[in-house]
Amino acid sequence: MAAAVHRKEERDYGGDSAPCAFNVDNQTLTIETLTGTNFKRWKEDIEIQLGLMDLDIALHENEPPKPTARSSIEEKARYEKWGRANRLSLMIMKRSISHTLIGAISKTENAKKFFDDIAEKYKSSEKEDAGELIDKLTGMKYDGVGGVREYIMKMVDITTRLTELEIPITESFLVHHALNSLPSQFDQLKTSYNTQKDKWNTNELISICDQEEKRILRGSGGNVNFVSQPNMRGHSSSHNYRRNNKGGNKIKN
Structure with missing residues (x-):
């Protein structure tokens, strides 16, 4: 027809x-x-x-x-x-x-x-796009705007776009890079991750970082400068994250 x-x-x-x-x-x-x-x-x-x-x-x-x-x-x-x-x-x-x-x-x-x-x-254009995405990913630093959950999800989105351009980013690298890009207020969380055997996937990372940010905000009365706040290594509370017995999300001790 x-x-x-x-x-x-x-x-x-x-x-x-x-x-x-x-x-x-x-x-x-x-x-x-x-x-x-x-x-x-x-x-x-x-x-x-x-x-x-x-x-x-x-x-x-x-x-x-x-x-x-x-x-x-x-x-x-x-x-x-x-x-x-x-x-x-x-x-x-x-x-x-x-x-x-x-x-x-x-x-x-x-x-x-x-x-x-x-x-x-447009192949050359895609190469330029890939370069811009890599620069954006490696230069990201969390400043508290929008919340840590949204911040890490933006990182995941960039890695997905890079994968579409045939530049795969491993989940392990993304987890390490995301943690390293967080400010000093998250140092306890970084230390906990680096000293344990288990690796987190991105969903676990997002959930745990969101919990940690809420804990930090509660401890400071909801007013934290994630850019210039002094290092919190001496904070009195300490949290370790591990898998629960069913292999699901991490739980705090």
């Missing part, structure tokens, strides 16, 4: 940078226009939207053999499905790219080749 594809451009919201709305078989797709600095978001939009429309076969599979008189009904149907997905995917991608960029992309009638060519042109 033929499919009508219409693009609605929101020129009042920034011209080429505005999202593109497409009507395909009476269903609406919204894709952020590729402008040169937003490839990752554009790529995600394309993959999600074409997947929802069952058109992403054209992005992940090569063109099947053209049917012949001896081809089966299934082979003919498969080729027809791929051909439709290829045409619509190519049309949608071309119309969701800024007019200033479309000329730099290879001319092809194959959606997969078109998509891969765009990705190839």
Whole structure:
């Protein structure tokens, strides 16, 4: 069945940078226009939207053999499905790219080749993104803003993004780095971790650090400067963290 594809451009919201709305078989797709600095978001939009429309076969599979008189009904149907997905995917991608960029992309009638060519042109951009993420991760220091739980979750998010860029960060490294980036008020917790045999995973780390921060805040009346507060090694209370008997979260002694 033929499919009508219409693009609605929101020129009042920034011209080429505005999202593109497409009507395909009476269903609406919204894709952020590729402008040169937003490839990752554009790529995600394309993959999600074409997947929802069952058109992403054209992005992940090569063109099947053209049917012949001896081809089966299934082979003919498969080729027809791929051909439709290829045409619509190519049309949608071309119309969701800024007019200033479309000329730099290879001319092809194959959606997969078109998509891969765009990705190839942004590989250097991904390397720059990876460098920025590594610098951000290694330079992070907790200052008390937003809470330690949110702080460590931001670290986890960065490591996840680095893994997507084929730069995996081990969970063990992340736990050590997160602890080392905490201010002196957490020194008791750091010492406890470094002297025990058990290793924590990130979920345990988040839970334990959150408990420790609440303890620190209670002991100080809720007013702690996590940047300039003096070292708390001499604090009267001491907590050791270990696994409970069921192997779950750590508990304090």
